[in-house]
Amino acid sequence: xxxxxxxxxxxxxxxxxxxxxxxxxxxxxxxxxxxxxxxxxxxxxxxxxxxxxxxxxxxxxxxxxxxxxxxxxxxxxxxxxxxxxxxxxxxxxxxxxxxxxxxxxxxxxxxxxxxxxxxxxxxxxxxxxxxxxxxxxxxxxxxxxxxxxxxxxxxxxxxxxxxxxxxxxxxxxxxxxxxxxxxxxxxxxxxxxxxxxxxxxxxxxxxxxxxxxxxxxxxxxxxxxxxxxxxxxxxxxxxxxxxxxxxxxxxxxxxxxxxxxxxxxxxxxxxxxxxxxxxxxxxxxxxxxxxxxxxxxxxxxxxxxxxxxxxxxxxxxxxxxxxxxxxxxxxxxxxxxxxxxxxxxxxxxxxxxxxxxxxxxxxxxxxxxxxxxxxxxxxxxxxxxxxxxxxxxxxxxxxxxxxxxxxxxxxxxxxxxxxxxxxxxxxxxxxxxxxxxxxxxxxxxxxxxxxxxxxxxxxxxxxxxxxxxxxxxxxxxxxxxxxxxxxx
DNA sequence: TTTTGAGTTGTTCGA
DNA sequence: GTCGAACAACTCAAA
Numbered sequence: 001x002x003x004x005x006x007x008x009x010x011x012x013x014x015x016x017x018x019x020x021x022x023x024x025x026x027x028x029x030x031x032x033x034x035x036x037x038x039x040x041x042x043x044x045x046x047x048x049x050x051x052x053x054x055x056x057x058x059x060x061x062x063x064x065x066x067x068x069x070x071x072x073x074x075x076x077x078x079x080x081x082x083x084x085x086x087x088x089x090x091x092x093x094x095x096x097x098x099x100x101x102x103x104x105x106x107x108x109x110x111x112x113x114x115x116x117x118x119x120x121x122x123x124x125x126x127x128x129x130x131x132x133x134x135x136x137x138x139x140x141x142x143x144x145x146x147x148x149x150x151x152x153x154x155x156x157x158x159x160x161x162x163x164x165x166x167x168x169x170x171x172x173x174x175x176x177x178x179x180x181x182x183x184x185x186x187x188x189x190x191x192x193x194x195x196x197x198x199x200x201x202x203x204x205x206x207x208x209x210x211x212x213x214x215x216x217x218x219x220x221x222x223x224x225x226x227x228x229x230x231x232x233x234x235x236x237x238x239x240x241x242x243x244x245x246x247x248x249x250x251x252x253x254x255x256x257x258x259x260x261x262x263x264x265x266x267x268x269x270x271x272x273x274x275x276x277x278x279x280x281x282x283x284x285x286x287x288x289x290x291x292x293x294x295x296x297x298x299x300x301x302x303x304x305x306x307x308x309x310x311x312x313x314x315x316x317x318x319x320x321x322x323x324x325x326x327x328x329x330x331x332x333x334x335x336x337x338x339x340x341x342x343x344x345x346x347x348x349x350x351x352x353x354x355x356x357x358x359x360x361x362x363x364x365x366x367x368x369x370x371x372x373x374x375x376x377x378x379x380x381x382x383x384x385x386x387x388x389x390x391x392x393x394x395x396x397x398x399x400x401x402x403x404x405x406x407x408x409x410x411x412x413x414x415x416x417x418x419x420x421x422x423x424x425x426x427x428x429x430x431x432x433x434x435x436x437x438x439x440x441x442x443x444x445x446x447x448x449x450x451x452x453x454x455x456x457x458x459x460x461x462x463x464x465x466x467x468x469x470x471x472x473x474x475x476x477x478x479x480x481x482x483x484x485x486x487x488x
Numbered sequence: 489t490t491t492t493g494a495g496t497t498g499t500t501c502g503a
Numbered sequence: 504g505t506c507g508a509a510c511a512a513c514t515c516a517a518a
Contacts, residue, residue, distance in 0.1 A: 141516060151495065152516055231497075285496085352497065391496085403510050404498045411498090470499085474510085481511070 005176035006030040006096035006124075009037070009085060010074070011107075013100045013130050013248035014059040015208040016066050018166035020128035021098040026170035033092055033176045034067050034074050036060060038187060039081040044106035046300070046382055049375035051344040052246075054197040055206055057189035059247045062207025064184075072175030076182040081110050082117065089118060092179050097123055100130035100248075103290050104382045105297035133163040133252045134287050136294035146295040148397040153288050154281060166254040203343040204243065204378065211244035215255060219262040226275035230282075233336075233347035234421040239279070240345070242379035245286065252283060259283075289383035292397055300370055300386035308395035311480050313365035322463050323358050324372055326426070329462035331438050332412035333357045335425035342425070344378035349415050355392040356406040361469040363476055366393035394477065402477035405470050412438035428458040 008025045014036075016022060025032045040047050048056060064074035077084040089097065097118055102111060115125045129135055134157045140146065147153035191197050204210065218239040222229065229237030244250045263276045293299045303309055322328050326337035336350035346354065351373075358369045370389040374380045390396030416422060419437035423430040429437055431451035436443035440453055441461050448455065455461050 143516080145516095147516085149495065149515055156516095281496085349497075356498095398495075398515090400497080401495095401511075406497095407499060478511095 003030050004095040005033050005092050005179075006098065007033045007035055007085070007088060007092070007094045009035050009097060009099040010063065011036070011099065011102055011248075012246070013251070014063045015211070015249050015251065016063070016070065016169040017208065017212075018130065018251040018254050019100065019169070020130050020167060021100045021126075022173075023167050023170055024126060024128065025096075025098045026173045028096060030096060031174050031176035032072055033088070033094060033179055034072055034173075035085070035088055036063075036074060036076055037081045037084045038076070038078045039084070039110070040078075041080045042082070042106070042110055045110065046104075046106070046374075049377070049380050050191070051197075051200065051376050051378045052380055053189040054191065054200060055204075055243055055247060055344070055378045057184060057187070058206025059249055060184055062209065062249075066208060067173070070170065070173045072173050073181065075179050076184060076187075078182055078187065082113050085114050086117060088179070089121070089123060092176060094176075095123055096126070098126045098128070100128045101135070103132060103136055103294060105294065130251055130253070131248055132287055132290055133157070133256060133283070134160070134291075136291045139291060146291060147288070148292070148295075150285065150288050150398050153291065154284050157284060157287065158280075163253050163256050166251060166257055199342055200344045200378065203345070206243075206247075206249075208249045211241070211249035214239070214241055214244060215250055215258050219258045223259065223262055223275050223279060227278045228275075230278065231349045231415050233339075233350050234416045234418065234424075238348065242381075243345070246379045246381050252286070255283060256280070286381075286384060289381070289387040292387050293383040296397070299390070300374075300382070301367070303393075303395040304390055304397045305395050305399070307480055308393070311395075311476070314363040316362060316364060319362045319463060320358075320364055320368055322460070323354075323362065323364070323369075327460045327463075328357065329441060329460040330357065330408040330412075330466075331419075331422040331426055331429055331440065332408050332416060335416075335422045338425040340373075340376050344376065346377070347421075349411070350421075351388070352392060353406045353408055353411045355389060356404075357408060359389075359393045360405045360473040360477075361408075361464050361466070363473065366390065366395065394480075402481065403474060405473055407466060407470075409439050409466065426459070429453060 006025045006028050008022050013019055039045055060074065067074055077088060102108060119125050139157065147156065218241065222237050225237065229235050241250065241255065245252065259276055259279055263273065296304055323337065326334035326341065328334055332350065333354050336346050336354040340346040355369055358364050359366050366389045370386050373385055387396065391399055394400055394402045412422065417434065419432065419434045422437050429440060432440060432453060436447050440448060440459060441455060453459055
């Protein structure tokens with residue numbers, strides 16, 4: 001009689017390298033069942049957005065292939081995770097289960113329920129740290145409370161022991177036989193008619209190999225100039241690792257050490273410390289967002305600062321649609337929204353400008369923007385997405401000051417100086433010279449005519465006037481401030 | 489307990 | 504064109 005199997009439950013860790021749960025299972029000597037459960041039924045778990053579903057399909061396909069090269073296949077199940085895992089355990093007579101921990105409050109609840117259920121049935125349940133460098137429960141201020149401000153959080157974690165080194169992938173894994181799997185194609189994760197994701201595929205290689213390549217390229221290349229170029233959407237200055245990190249195709253431990261190693265390798269040859277520090281700090285932002293989510297479980301639904309509950313957001317479906325489609329008449333905003341639609345990703349600097357525009361210029365509830373990003377971003381993350389929207393709106397724990405209102409024209413001129421980013425995503429403006437491309441509505445008619453721009457026809461006039469919108473936003477947010485003072 | 493320094497990413501205005 | 508101040512006060516985190 002064959003030995004009883006051990007289950008590895010994959011979730012946001014779709015990789016074989018630096019996967020402690022998989023490594024533990026491979027070392028256990030038991031036959032291994034590698035399982036993934038698509039759970040769209042458990043209450044509280046957020047259903048993946050469309051772009052994320054597309055990414056997930058590719059990530060699972062890649063993981064399956066990578067596991068098969070090591071001797072086992074990926075077992076796919078669907079349904080409430082608690083039930084699906086229990087069924088799998090019963091069918092296979094598994095005696096052990098391993099997984100890497102998740103941190104979203106709703107997912108944590110599921111995991112705890114599964115763990116206590118299986119433990120009660122006599123199974124060995126082992127969980128591991130793999131998706132965050134610093135687990136929220138382990139990070140507290142001196143007074144024992146969670147951090148709410150980023151900089152002290154950063155200082156605190158940098159003073160701790162360096163994160164562990166990443167693990168190599170297990171070379172060979174013994175599979176368990178006779179476990180039924182659903183077919184990925186039956187899940188409908190990828191669009192068919194129409195296949196709107198075909199254009200996304202031109203920009204990304206889903207899966208662990210693609211992630212590894214992206215990380216190596218970045219560590220060898222753009223990292224050196226990261227501090228200077230990270231804010232430039234017209235240049236390839238960022239890592240673009242976010243979706244790979246989101247699905248765990250690469251671990252933050254792998255990223256941390258690759259970045260630190262790059263610094264050592266180049267030490268003395270160039271002054272790249274600034275780039276490394278800046279990037280590490282961005283990596284810690286991801287950690288901080290999870291930290292915030294852990295202490296604010298409804299981060300995507302509720303203002304962290306309750307005084308914002310009284311804020312009267314404007315209900316303006318036409319403006320929301322214009323924003324979503326990249327038809328606001330502000331080129332840097334529209335380029336960003338079109339980049340998002342075309343690639344499932346938007347440059348960080350432009351995310352801030354576009355988000356600020358929705359919240360401050362249009363006075364539309366940040367939650368509407370958060371939902372749109374959730375649906376369209378391939379890197380949408382239950383922690384980072386709402387945390388950053390709340391930061392922009394000013395309703396977050398460690399929020400931007402309310403009077404900080406991005407001027408789309410200045411932001412465009414400053415961070416896309418030649419206008420190449422706008423040219424790439426808003427072809428109607430491509431013939432405009434740099435001096436006119438960020439404010440076509442202010443350009444002389446002759447310039448517009450020469451560039452083939454017909455405002456209101458092939459590119460919209462601004463849907464709001466910047467100056468008026470800014471004044472309106474300052475007044476509206478001033479009332480929130482007053483409301484906050486009344487509460488105290 | 490009290491004090492102190494500080495807080496991701498900006499804009500506008502007037503000198 | 505450049506520069507500093509104003510735009511708010513509040514509360515966090517540590518000493």
